[in-house]
Amino acid sequence: MPEHHRHTVGPDERGDRIDKVLAKRNEEASRSQVQTWIKDELVFVNGEKVKSNYKCQSGDEITWEIPDAEPLELEPENIPLDILYEDSDVLVVNKPKGMVVHPAAGHGTGTLVNALLYHCKDLSGINGVIRPGIVHRIDKDTSGLLMVAKNDKAHVSLVDQLKAKTVKRSYQAIVHGEIGHDYGTIDAPLGRDPNDRQKMAVVDDGRHAVTHFEVIKRFENFTHIKCVLETGRTHQIRVHMKYIGHPLAGDPKYGPRKTLDMDGQALHAEVLGFEHPITNKWVEFQVDPPNDFIEQLNLLEKMS
Known part of the structure; x- marks a missing residue:
């Protein structure tokens, strides 16, 4: 409809x-x-x-x-998945860097959804044929944890938890510049950039967005940080860190041209915690950043 x-x-x-x-x-x-x-x-x-x-x-x-989206014929694809947890209701997967979450124009195959359809036949249908089971997203070049709903009851519960801001989501990132203070909170509304529709930006009439950050380690001209999301807007961490003058290393959309050789932003969804939609028990998962992220930290260590 x-x-x-x-x-x-x-x-x-x-x-x-x-x-x-x-x-x-x-x-x-x-x-x-x-x-x-x-x-x-x-x-x-x-x-x-x-x-x-x-x-x-x-x-x-x-x-x-x-109007309703044109139906796509989604093909299940035998793509290896790093699954941290799975039962009959939910699935938690560590999405690799470079993988798109769900099909869209120009990305009809090779997505996480294509891989999930091959792995399991029972995914919630609330988000329609293009996004079965998808409750939330992370960007193509962001790695890390995603929760997937395997039935509609689980989907509703997980979405409600996201809206209530009770889902725990923390990220690791490498940003440009040396952040002077150890902790900070960015509370700035996000919406489409009026000058570039392909980007998000801090805009007066945007949607409420809050990011908390904490310095893990400072290097020469870069800082390794932890970010905790209070809200989950499109490109939130990437735009918020740019807004305070510390864009993500490797970010082709929001960062400077001279940056680390990362092939995409240095951003990893490290921790994901939520209340299980059926048992109501708290579950929490943690996964280390991928090799390219660790290699850059090691290089920065040697250079500092």
Whole structure:
């Protein structure tokens, strides 16, 4: 079923194009996708059809419909998985760096979902055919722990725990610069970067996002840190650390050009803890960073 949405234009959006306003309110959609919705007459302002260049007025009632995704034929693939825990309800996997979590445009195969479908036939269907069992995500080049729901009851419980901020998620990261203080908290709202729709940024009307960090060790021009997520927004740690002037090493999207040779950001989901959705017992898992992360720490140690 298509999703139906409604939004009342605020004074701060007066004069903005309709496609810009809707793109900001749909994190998963690009501006060109929004323009397609408008062209397909899925968007109305005060009950009337509009064009993509319509300038919004304060008080306008925008209603729009997000069409169902085109069904993908997902192929189970015999890809090795590092599974830390599995029962009939949940599965905890250590995702390798370089693996996409679920299929999307340009990534129809080789994803964690393709591997999971081969490994087990029972995954929750709440997120639809493209994301079976997927409760939360980590970026392609972020390694580490993910929980997967094997039935809908487990899925609902895990999502509720994420919303209630009771899931324990801590990461290791290597960032540029030497952080002077041992502990810190970044509380800054995140949304689509208005200047680049492929990026997230700290924006005034973004979604609430909080990251806590702690210094593990300082090196010359770099710092090894632990980050604890209070919320789990897209690219949260990567954007928050850039925001305070310490972008992640190796990050091609948010970091400087001159960086460590990491082939992607130095970020690893090290600890994952949650209440088991059926037994209600607390379960917690820990996995060390991958070899490329450890090798960079060893190099920094030698250079400092």
